[in-house]
Structures are given as C-alpha cells and as structure tokens.
Amino acid sequence: MRLINVHTLELEEFWGREPPLYAILSHTWGSEEVSFREWKDRESISHKAGYRKIRDVAQLTESFDIDYCWVDTNCIDKSSSAELSEAINSMFAWYSNALCCFVYLDDVASVDEEHSKKMRLKRRSGGYTFDALQDSRWFTRGWTLQELIAPACLVFLSKNWEIIGCLKKVSRGRDWPGVWLEHWFYMSTDQIQIIEEEIIDDISRITGIGRESLTIREDYEDQSIAVRMHWASKRKTTRVEDMAYCLLGLFKINMPLLYGEGSAAFQRLQEEIMKVSVDQSIFAWSSEPLGIEKDSGYISLMAPWPSAFTNKYIVRTKASPRAAVDSVYTLTNFGLSIQLPLLVDIRQQRYLAVLECADSRFLEPSANHVSKPERNTFYRLCIPLNKSEYDGTYSRVSPSKFPTAVRIENIPTTQRIHVPRLGRLVPSNVCSVSCETRVREGGRNYVFHMFTTPNQVISYVRPMAITNSCTFCPHCQRLIVERPTSGPDIAQICVVVAFQDRKPAGVWKRRFIFRVRIDFEKDRDSLSCDFTCCNPSFWNYVPGQILDKTRGRVELGLMAAQVRGPRGYRELPAFLGFDKADETQVERETTKMLVFEWDQESSSRIKIPGMDEEEAS
Known part of the structure; x- marks a missing residue:
C-alpha cells in the first residue's frame, strides 16, 4: 500500500x-x-x-x-x-x-x-x-x-x-x-x-x-444478496467489467481481474458468491427494467447485471421445516445443481421454484393491523421454471416478470434440479440456429443446433442431395454433417428442415424453413444457410460480434430480404465460409449464432418451396 x-x-x-x-x-x-x-x-x-x-x-x-x-x-x-x-x-x-x-x-x-x-x-x-x-x-x-x-x-x-x-x-x-x-x-x-x-x-x-446500513458498520453483511445488489442497481462504471469488480468487497469476494471479458465479469462474481453463500435471493431478479426479453442472447438463472435487482425489500428467511443440509447449490461443469422445493402446475406444465427468501412487505402487519401469518404458513418468493422434455434440465420462464410472493402452508419436498450455465432465453417469438464447427484429427463435421419456441415442432425434413455422412436427430433438433473423407474434390450436401407452430385445427400455422447447403471444396468449405419464414423482422442479433473470435478466415454476407408473392414471406440468406483446418492443428471448435425474430402481428399462411399444398397445410 x-x-x-x-x-x-x-x-x-x-x-x-x-x-x-x-x-x-x-x-x-x-x-x-x-x-x-x-x-x-x-x-x-x-x-x-x-x-x-x-x-x-x-x-x-x-x-x-x-x-x-x-x-x-x-x-x-x-x-x-x-x-x-x-x-x-x-x-x-x-x-x-x-x-x-x-x-x-x-x-x-x-x-x-x-x-x-x-x-x-x-x-x-x-x-x-x-x-x-x-x-x-x-x-x-x-x-x-x-x-x-x-x-x-x-x-x-x-x-x-x-x-x-x-x-x-x-x-x-x-x-x-x-x-x-x-x-x-x-x-x-x-x-x-x-x-x-x-x-x-x-x-x-x-x-x-x-x-441501519449507513449507521451500523457491519449491518451490510446481514442484508440479503438481492438488497446489496439493489444498492448498485442504478450505478454506472466507465468499464463494463468494473460494474462487477466494484462489488467485490461488498460480498467479501476476491477474484482475478480480466479486462476484456465484458459482462462475463458479473457472471463470475455471482459464481464466486455462490461458493461462499447459500443466500437464494441471488436468483430473485427481473429483466424487465433491462428489456432483456427483446434480446435473444443467452442468460442463466443468474442475473445479467446488478440493475436487474429492482426490489429492495427482499430478505433472507429462516430455513423452512423441511429444508435439509443438501439444499445448498453447487456449480458443476454442466451448470448449476440446486435442490429446491417445487410447486407443479400440471395444466400449464410449469413449475414454481420456492426460494428461501421473501418480500419483507408480506412479513409485516399491514396498515389495517392484519396479524402476521400463522406459524405453519410461509410467504416465499417463487420463480417460474420450464422443464425440458429432452434432457430434463430446467430453465427460467419469463425472466421479465418479478419473482412471485406466494403464501405456502406446507413447503413441498425438495428436488434436485439442474440448470445449464447458459440457459437459453427463448421469447415466444424467437427462433435461432447455432452452427458449430468441430475439427478433429482425421476429419471435420458441422453441427447445427435448432432452437425453437416451446410451441413449435419439426414438421418436415427433406434431404435434397444427401449422403450417409448427414444425420438428423429430431429429439434434440440437431443436424450433423460430416465432411466426406473420400470421393471427388468437390461435393455438396443440402438439407431442408421445416418447423411449424403447434396450434389447434383451423388456426393458421406459421412455418419456419431452415435450408443448409455445404460445398466441400479442396481448400475450403462454403456454408450457405437460407431461412424462410413469414414476415420476420431482419436480424436482431449481430453475428459479427461472435465471428470475431473465430480462427482462420470467416466470410459472412447478409443479402437484402426478398419478398415473394402476395403472402409476403421472406427469404434471408446468410453465407459463412470456413477455411480448411491447419494440418498442424489437431482439434478446433467454432460456433456461429444466427437469430431472427418473428413478426407477431403476422399470421399469414406461407407456401413452402418444394412442398405441395397438402404438405404445407
């Protein structure tokens, strides 16, 4: 010093x-x-x-x-x-x-x-x-x-x-x-x-x-994580990372500084807090003041910024009668593993995770002198979750909504749930495709991950010029294309995958067509992705922000949207090129993200190229 x-x-x-x-x-x-x-x-x-x-x-x-x-x-x-x-x-x-x-x-x-x-x-x-x-x-x-x-x-x-x-x-x-x-x-x-x-x-x-926190020196340690985050919710820093680094002492955290990591600094801070605290108010945040639901990026159960903590009344509660020692949560290589009481809504197939925190306004007598809850009644903050049908993991539903204060007479049995570290935030009108390039010793393949809304299903997969090197898994919505190891110097694979809304009979269904064509050339591979949908807005996620981190040469071109026919569907082509891997490089992975957003006001029926009227209905 x-x-x-x-x-x-x-x-x-x-x-x-x-x-x-x-x-x-x-x-x-x-x-x-x-x-x-x-x-x-x-x-x-x-x-x-x-x-x-x-x-x-x-x-x-x-x-x-x-x-x-x-x-x-x-x-x-x-x-x-x-x-x-x-x-x-x-x-x-x-x-x-x-x-x-x-x-x-x-x-x-x-x-x-x-x-x-x-x-x-x-x-x-x-x-x-x-x-x-x-x-x-x-x-x-x-x-x-x-x-x-x-x-x-x-x-x-x-x-x-x-x-x-x-x-x-x-x-x-x-x-x-x-x-x-x-x-x-x-x-x-x-x-x-x-x-x-x-x-x-x-x-x-x-x-x-x-x-109390201004006049009692140690009082800040007794405040919940959500309250301390709320103190910083309206503050700003010049560097993005400093918004996390300036809070280290407030939570008694020490961690290395990595200027250039951007918003990942705040994610690291929350992970470090979880290692030393079991205060579940860290999950009691809302994205409404941030407008995150308009952004189709990736978030987890952890908040993206301190400004998401808008409730200054959140307090930690004493452990409920059924709370066990194993209710603590841990961070694994997969993501967050946590044991929480779950309330199940069978009709809507939703879950409410009961947190060990509450809104203090529900714990005090009201202005009309209503008495406090009975001894066996608990007020807890709950966050809505969705359970994946494919891998059993959970994700947060509608993070723009504030955690709900629920009066619970009997705390349900806790269940161990797993939440991926980067849980996909999928608004009701967003679809996306992730292209992952995997370079291995002796070969290369391309993996396309299809992210769709909960009410969309695969309706059609058509190989137009397919080989045995291409497979599609309908359960995980993943298309794997392996580069041919033998044959002519130039080969081509083209696959069409169609999605449609899961809606009752008599209601117009919106379609989303993903068409991928890969040209395998001697020195480099060219990837062409066409997205055909009904009146989507233009790209709302800039791929260039991710392509910067790619090794080798990457080309990306977005052609102007073409409106065809009176029904007004658009075709948005994107072209990405990947250089052939360096022979000295044994393993490499590259991921691209392409996202577009539905126009919610549109409900027109579209005609899918290459399909007859009966298939398109």
Whole structure:
C-alpha cells in the first residue's frame, strides 16, 4: 500500500507491513487526474485540477492531525496489472481501515443561510440543499458505493472544501473523532448531531440504503444478496467489467481481474458468491427494467447485471421445516445443481421454484393491523421454471416478470434440479440456429443446433442431395454433417428442415424453413444457410460480434430480404465460409449464432418451396 506523506507530498510504501493511521479520499474522477508516474514530476503537473485536489486533501488531512492520506489516482501504479488487481481486491479493506474518509463532492456548492432565504432554498444545517446533493455524480458511480459502506467515519465536503456533513457508524473498537468536527464546525455536539441526522436521511433517500446500513458498520453483511445488489442497481462504471469488480468487497469476494471479458465479469462474481453463500435471493431478479426479453442472447438463472435487482425489500428467511443440509447449490461443469422445493402446475406444465427468501412487505402487519401469518404458513418468493422434455434440465420462464410472493402452508419436498450455465432465453417469438464447427484429427463435421419456441415442432425434413455422412436427430433438433473423407474434390450436401407452430385445427400455422447447403471444396468449405419464414423482422442479433473470435478466415454476407408473392414471406440468406483446418492443428471448435425474430402481428399462411399444398397445410 502506498500513502502520501501530507507534510512532504512524497509517496511512501508500506508493502508487507502495517501502515500508519491514514485518511482516505472518495471522489469522482475528472478530466485532469494525475497518475502514479506523473506524480514523480510534480512541477510539470501543478497546473492540473487533479494535482490541486490531492494537495487540498493533504492539507485537510494534516489539519486533522493525520500524517498520511490515500488517493486512488496517484497511489496505484495502474500500468502494472498485478498491482491494479491487488488494489481493487483490497480497496474495500483500505476504506474500512482508514481513520477517516473525506468525500469530496465537486458538484455540490455550500449555501449560506442569507442566500438560501433570499432564493427560497431548503437549506440543510450543514449548508447544502437536498436538490444539489441528489444531483451529485458521486451517488451514480459504481466505485463510490463501497466508499460509502466501508468507512467507519465519513466527512462530506463541498466543491470549496467546506464541511457540509458527517456520518459516523457504530463500530467495534473505534471512537468517532468528535473533537475534530467540533473544531471545524464551530458548533456544539448537539448541532453536529442535527447535521449528521439530516445527511443520513438524505443519503438514505437518494440511495435507497436503510439507515441501519449507513449507521451500523457491519449491518451490510446481514442484508440479503438481492438488497446489496439493489444498492448498485442504478450505478454506472466507465468499464463494463468494473460494474462487477466494484462489488467485490461488498460480498467479501476476491477474484482475478480480466479486462476484456465484458459482462462475463458479473457472471463470475455471482459464481464466486455462490461458493461462499447459500443466500437464494441471488436468483430473485427481473429483466424487465433491462428489456432483456427483446434480446435473444443467452442468460442463466443468474442475473445479467446488478440493475436487474429492482426490489429492495427482499430478505433472507429462516430455513423452512423441511429444508435439509443438501439444499445448498453447487456449480458443476454442466451448470448449476440446486435442490429446491417445487410447486407443479400440471395444466400449464410449469413449475414454481420456492426460494428461501421473501418480500419483507408480506412479513409485516399491514396498515389495517392484519396479524402476521400463522406459524405453519410461509410467504416465499417463487420463480417460474420450464422443464425440458429432452434432457430434463430446467430453465427460467419469463425472466421479465418479478419473482412471485406466494403464501405456502406446507413447503413441498425438495428436488434436485439442474440448470445449464447458459440457459437459453427463448421469447415466444424467437427462433435461432447455432452452427458449430468441430475439427478433429482425421476429419471435420458441422453441427447445427435448432432452437425453437416451446410451441413449435419439426414438421418436415427433406434431404435434397444427401449422403450417409448427414444425420438428423429430431429429439434434440440437431443436424450433423460430416465432411466426406473420400470421393471427388468437390461435393455438396443440402438439407431442408421445416418447423411449424403447434396450434389447434383451423388456426393458421406459421412455418419456419431452415435450408443448409455445404460445398466441400479442396481448400475450403462454403456454408450457405437460407431461412424462410413469414414476415420476420431482419436480424436482431449481430453475428459479427461472435465471428470475431473465430480462427482462420470467416466470410459472412447478409443479402437484402426478398419478398415473394402476395403472402409476403421472406427469404434471408446468410453465407459463412470456413477455411480448411491447419494440418498442424489437431482439434478446433467454432460456433456461429444466427437469430431472427418473428413478426407477431403476422399470421399469414406461407407456401413452402418444394412442398405441395397438402404438405404445407
């Protein structure tokens, strides 16, 4: 750990030994921050706002009779990935161990009493207005959340470095330096207490964090995972990965940093949390505020972002009478293995997984003094699940819906269920095809995985020029094409697979035709995929985002949709080319994803090329 000597402004290192007492700065970054390397030549950066900020906080620290301070801009060598990773994993502890945390709000001005009366502003006793505090960037950044929760003592400063508030937390073995504040405020202890109460109420109102978590230092550990995630739900970070990394300390997690992994960082964070916690509120999220259901990507039972946790009332519940030790969940190479009580809806073939968490609003007496539930009655949050007919795995249904609060008199028996790590989110109007290239020693094959909606079935498979190297499995909806190992230098395989809606008689059925043609050439293979459907919207998933990771040469072309006939069906061709595998490369796998979306307003009957009217009906 590096600290700034406030008397000399020199950086001193305390690696492997206990650092002295220090103050720490919490702030939002500006455009003229100074780095660790720039700090070595302070004369050349003395004109920058970042230098003046460090100088001012050093002077403030010295006036509080503290010899050292820490600022994230120049105390971390960010050119060293190892040091940056260690610093981020240690950040929560550094803020927690600081004697005092100065919160510098560079966009909040202090207002004197006379000016506030003249402008009719609701001035707080600390000299700020609630509107100014609420609009501060400090409450919108991801990193500042832990800087609010971790420290035992916080002093809030306006942009002119005037103290406008303070926040003390009940903590073990540490006294609040009240003498300092009395000296700076020129006020009595009672007046300082009024200032403190006002800013606590304002911060709680702005952030949604309860007073207990703001005033009791260890209270955040007692909050459910969903509640802590909710605290971060409206915050942002510059880097996508930082939205996960800034929460490490809040959940007492240490994990390596992999900048470039994108949203996978938050998935890793949740997996690490599952290894040390059995708090099932981690599954109590909703994708409605994210609009995820409009996106046909992949998600699992885990949330895609902290912003999916919109309910701040979720609490952990005591284990139900039938809860067993084996109800804990584990992560395997397949995915998530968890034992949960399941409520079964036989009519709709749906399941409700009962979580060991509840909405606190259902646990307290209501305004009309209705008594609490009886002893054998439980309120639990439940999430709807679908069970696959093919492999018995479960997937979440309608993640846009909030978990349902259900009153349960008898908790059902728990069942062990398996959820793939990347569960497919299939909205009711989306189909997709995944093409997987498998290169093995001595050969190559192409595997096409057909993802359809629950109410669509295979209605037709027609080999147009097929060989014994092509097989189709109707149960798992997978087409496997193996490259011929002998024969002419150029060969061709073409297969047509048709899907239709499972609807009652007399209702028009929509069709989806997948036609694949592979030309096996001497140096490379060419893959042509044609999708024929009734009035689909154009591609709503950009394949290029996945093709970037492919080795060798890949070609992709999307032709403009062609509208044929009065019934308005469209044909969307996509062409992908795969280079012949390097002879030195023994094994390789490449996956492509092509997704399109149905136009729900259309219910026209389409004519399928190559099929007569009787087959098409």
